[in-house]
Amino acid sequence: MYPTDRPRRLRTDGIRPLVSESSLSASDLVAPVFVDATTDERVPIESMPGHDRVPVDEAVERVEEVRETGVEAVILFGIPEAKDARGTRAYADDGVVQRALRRITAETDAYIIGDVCLCEYTDHGHCGVIEESAESDPTLTVRNDETLDLLVETAVSQADAGADMVAPSAMTDGQVRAIRGALDDAGHEDVALMSYAAKYESAFYGPFRDAADGAPAFGDRRHYQMDPANRREALREARLDAEEGADVLMVKPGLPYLDIVSDLRREFDRPIAAYNVSGEYAMLHAAAEKGWLDLETVAHESLVSLKRAGADLIVTYFAEDLADRL
Secondary structure (H helix, E strand, C coil), rough: CCCCHHHHHCCCHHHHHHHHCCCCCCHHHEEEEEEECCCCCCCCCCCCCCCCCEEEEHHHHHHHHHHCCCCEEEEEEECCCECCCHHHCCCCCCCHHHHHHHHHHCCCCCCCEEEECCCEEEECCCCEECCCCCHHHHHHHHHHHHHHHHHHHHHHHEEEEEEEEEEEEECCCCCCHHHHHHHHHHCCCCCCEEEEEEECCCCHHHHHHHHCCCCCCCCCCCCEEECCCCHHHHHEEEHHHHCCCCCCEEEEHHHHHHHHHHHHHHHCCCEEEEEECHHHHHHHHHHHCCCCCCCHHHHHHHHHHHHHHCCCCCEEHHHHHHHCCC
């Protein structure tokens, strides 16, 4: 009458760590850093408790704060001093990210990833070049091929400034091939490329758009970011990026798309990244502030679930908070 198979034997404290199937360490994490050219002091991001925009002069200090926790990699996002229709400050030699990159790479050994997109730099908030009549056109579409030229300039300018990796996030068709070729032609064969291979048109990005001042001024991004209803399309997108030369394939957001992380892990023999996005961070903070959840415990469980699904590295706003525990 008694069970002959007792899985609980392997759940005691002595053996539980030995048989744990998924592990999480500080070296798995990438911390986002927001550098703001419009301020000379740190500006708290209200919708993302614990995070600030930092001036260029404090970029090195901010990265060193991250490294002191044991997290070695950061991804840089910039808030420029001016915006225009073509996002020219994204690829300017003296752009906010380029200036920060030069200082950080000169003074630290951190691994630096540059986010390659235009939405933070365009006055309309979209990820590329748009039609002049787009504001009154509900079928807004970003001009794909014209946008590629600007993304290439942005990636090369970041590599010139010292980025170890560039991460195109615009979901522009052909961006990986165009950027990889331009980097190689510019002598940056060793600069890695992480593509936002499956980036969904998600409602979980709200706090980030506040943080980076990158919300669309009109319309939305459904014509160039992926439909949340689609799973097979993610494999197509990732396969194209892999064939075009992506070194790492990213899924964004993370938690609502664990199936996509798992699919990519199963299909591709290269590292898979997951972006634990601002909305995921903010909702756990909000619940913790209400006393409904223990923040550190649920944050850790969330990131472990991404590792279990197959992520090799995780971009997360929890990086510093969890590093000590890890």
